[in-house]
Amino acid sequence: MSAPKSIYQIKVTLNDSKPPIWRRVLVEDKTTLSKLHTILQTVMGWTDSHLHHFIINDEFYGEPDDDEFSGIETKNEKRYRLNQFVKRKGFKFIYEYDFGDSWEHIVHVEAILPVEKGRQYPVCLEGKRACPLEDIGGVWGYDDFLKALADPKHPEHDDMVEELGEDFDPEFFDIEDVNLGLRNYAARARMTKK
Structure with missing residues (x-):
């Protein structure tokens, strides 16, 4: 797999949470939507116990088997990378988790940054409030x-x-625990490439 060309700084906010529950994360431009799902689960503090999908440019992306439950045509999230959609900072899309509780997250690309040599990605920079x-x-x-x-x-x-x-x-958010989870995720991802 090729090296990333850039890094996206994204802010993920749980829609309608007051005060807002959010995380700021750096991810590689080549991250698949499937991997982004795992990253978002980790940074928000969810347990990946429910179905999910992304809504990007009015199209649905998720696990194709979810179609029978939702009745919505869903494109395979493993086949799409962030850099296929993100062309500029300010780009926004939706990540919905648990269709029963309908946890809708707004994913906002705040910046497109150069890759820092020696830095591990993904990494959480900051966040506010505990996951529901x-x-x-x-x-x-x-x-x-x-x-x-x-x-x-x-x-x-x-x-x-x-x-x-x-x-x-x-009000508690443990960034050290979140980044430990992201490091463990990155280590597992490297192992599956071998």
């Missing part, structure tokens, strides 16, 4: 959950604390 819990009912379910967690008088407060423990902090 899986199967919580989407952005609105997560908002209801946070209200219950914050209010000791809420009828569901005690159940939430018992389920999660008292240490859950919706």
Whole structure:
């Protein structure tokens, strides 16, 4: 496989999250959409337990077997690379994860940068707030959950604390843990090339 020609600085924001839940990441221009899915799962903190797709220029890209569930013609994400779509900074597209909860992420290409020799990609530069819990009912379910967690008088407060423990902090984002996950991903990807 050829070396990347450039690096994309992308900002991934969970749509409708207030305050925003987001990550800023550097990825190679030659990254396939399939690999980008894994990168996004890692940086956001999802568990890859549900279906997903990308919506780019009004076309759907994902795992082709998903067609029977969604009824939408889906192009094989393994066959498409970011550099086939991204021609300028400012380009945006959608990554949707878990069609039941409908976690819609806006992926915004903030910059197109030169490759830094010796730097490992992908890498997370920064982010804000914890990833929502899986199967919580989407952005609105997560908002209801946070209200219950914050209010000791809420009828569901005690159940939430018992389920999660008292240490859950919706403001916490562990960039070191995220980058460890990305390094592990990159190491696995290198092993599969051999």
